[in-house]
Amino acid sequence: FDIKKKFPDGFLWGGATAANQLEGAWDKGGKGPSIADTLPGGKERFAIANSQKFNWKLDSKEYTYPNHRGIDHYYRFKEDIKLFAEMGFKCYRFSIAWSRIFPQGDEEIPNEAGLRFYDRLIDECLKYDIEPVITISHYELPLNLAKSYGGWKNRDLIKFYERFAHVVLERYHSKVRYWMTFNEINSAFHFPVMSQGLVPSSGANDFTNIVQSWHNQFVASALAVKIGHELDEHLQIGCMILYATSYAYDANPINQYANLKQMQDFNFFCADVQVRGKYPQTTARMLKEHDVDPTALEITDKDLELIAQNTVDYIGFSYYMSRVTDVTSEHGEGVSGNLIGGVANPFLKSSDWGWQIDPKGLQIALNELYDRYQKPLFIVENGLGAKDIVEKDGAIHDDYRIGYLKQHIEAMRGAIADGVDLMGYTPWGCIDLVSASTGEMSKRYGFIYVDLDDEGKGTLDRSRKDSFYWYKKVIESNGEEL
Numbered sequence: 001f002d003i004k005k006k007f008p009d010g011f012l013w014g015g016a017t018a019a020n021q022l023e024g025a026w027d028k029g030g031k032g033p034s035i036a037d038t039l040p041g042g043k044e045r046f047a048i049a050n051s052q053k054f055n056w057k058l059d060s061k062e063y064t065y066p067n068h069r070g071i072d073h074y075y076r077f078k079e080d081i082k083l084f085a086e087m088g089f090k091c092y093r094f095s096i097a098w099s100r101i102f103p104q105g106d107e108e109i110p111n112e113a114g115l116r117f118y119d120r121l122i123d124e125c126l127k128y129d130i131e132p133v134i135t136i137s138h139y140e141l142p143l144n145l146a147k148s149y150g151g152w153k154n155r156d157l158i159k160f161y162e163r164f165a166h167v168v169l170e171r172y173h174s175k176v177r178y179w180m181t182f183n184e185i186n187s188a189f190h191f192p193v194m195s196q197g198l199v200p201s202s203g204a205n206d207f208t209n210i211v212q213s214w215h216n217q218f219v220a221s222a223l224a225v226k227i228g229h230e231l232d233e234h235l236q237i238g239c240m241i242l243y244a245t246s247y248a249y250d251a252n253p254i255n256q257y258a259n260l261k262q263m264q265d266f267n268f269f270c271a272d273v274q275v276r277g278k279y280p281q282t283t284a285r286m287l288k289e290h291d292v293d294p295t296a297l298e299i300t301d302k303d304l305e306l307i308a309q310n311t312v313d314y315i316g317f318s319y320y321m322s323r324v325t326d327v328t329s330e331h332g333e334g335v336s337g338n339l340i341g342g343v344a345n346p347f348l349k350s351s352d353w354g355w356q357i358d359p360k361g362l363q364i365a366l367n368e369l370y371d372r373y374q375k376p377l378f379i380v381e382n383g384l385g386a387k388d389i390v391e392k393d394g395a396i397h398d399d400y401r402i403g404y405l406k407q408h409i410e411a412m413r414g415a416i417a418d419g420v421d422l423m424g425y426t427p428w429g430c431i432d433l434v435s436a437s438t439g440e441m442s443k444r445y446g447f448i449y450v451d452l453d454d455e456g457k458g459t460l461d462r463s464r465k466d467s468f469y470w471y472k473k474v475i476e477s478n479g480e481e482l
């Protein structure tokens with residue numbers, strides 16, 4: 001019963017990105033458009049995509065489309081990975097842009113030029129002993145699958161994803177051990193455009209479509225696990241959920257119960273299916289509360305068998321903030337957050353984008369997840385989106401970011417001492433990239449600064465922030481020196 005005081009040997013320190021937010025070259029090398037390429041830049045991004053008139057345009061005089069250029073990583077990946085290596089990254093989490101491999105999503109033959117790009121990217125990581133960690137699908141569904149097929153509510157997408165997963169797993173399994181099937185699969189609860197390719201005109205406002213899309217994704221995820229394990233039983237294939245620790249506002253049992261349901265439905269529902277291999281007992285209650293008629297869903301016995309037999313090996317999750325449930329009264333201002341809101345927690349401060357900063361909440365999250373699933377955990381996103389100031393001498397003193405990350409790493413150490421099995425940590429946007437929720441460049445997470453502004457102006461030069469040198473020491477000391 002010894003208390004573990006240290007990060008385990010071989011702990012996967014690294015950083016995380018997603019293809020659509022940094023690669024750019026959105027129509028180069030045979031790549032087709034993805035849903036991310038249709039999202040405009042600016043704080044109204046979600047509101048626009050959630051409006052009835054949204055119609056997946058790739059160009060319009062009214063908006064900018066920052067994902068088209070990203071940070072030009074497609075052309076500069078060698079320089080970027082060299083900088084990750086300089087920080088001592090043990091791993092690098094990135095995603096494969098589906099529409100680079102299957103430009104329209106429904107082809108039978110993959111685009112060889114797209115595969116060659118990831119050959120080079122993976123080899124570049126391996127050159128520095130950086131273990132690649134791949135998200136198969138991160139908010140970048142080929143646009144055609146959203147427009148012509150209506151997104152994930154259509155069962156045809158299972159076979160298209162299966163084909164995509166098969167191609168990339170087969171090509172890279174001898175070089176890549178760690179995989180995740182879908183980024184933040186539960187985020188569709190509030191915003192299904194990015195993870196399910198569903199907008200109001202294709203039924204996003206009907207929860208039946210969201211549940212059907214989840215089911216199709218659960219089957220697709222199970223197929224990817226099956227394919228991966230058949231290729232190599234040692235592959236580690238995880239799920240990936242958006243986790244926001246959730247507190248009841250007060251001891252009122254009504255709020256406590258509402259919060260319990262929030263945890264069950266938002267934080268746990270998808271992971272329950274992917275980790276335990278079956279729908280949780282809360283499913284019927286959740287469907288009823290969202291006016292979903294279970295007989296309207298297409299779920300076959302074969303699907304359920306596949307899901308039961310192909311559960312994930314670990315749980316990847318993002319953690320940025322916590323939230324508060326209050327259904328009995330209005331307690332002050334509402335807050336925004338990682339696709340979810342809630343009321344303000346009087347004990348916490350918020351980021352400039354209104355996300356409530358809560359390192360202790362991460363220790364709680366780690367305990368909650370490990371208590372429930374008893375599977376290794378991987379924090380594959382965490383960080384502070386903030387505006388950075390470049391000094392005259394080029395320095396960037398981002399002590400606020402260092403403070404945020406330091407407190408969260410301390411919380412991780414606390415959870416390890418609590419007995420949690422934590423395998424790695426990849427802070428989000430290790431290099432500045434386009435924000436998913438607002439399309440802004442000025443919402444920066446990186447250790448590496450990229451000279452590019454919200455209007456798309458800048459040299460794209462990379463430079464090291466203070467946090468770069470700090471994180472290098474953290475990795476060197478395996479989390480001892482914070």
Ligand code: BG6
Nearest residue numbers: 018184318385434435436437438
């Ligand atoms: C997660 C996503 O929700 O949060 C990332 O997986 C995203 O794609 C990250 O970028 C941070 O959110 P944002 O909106 O600040 O970019």
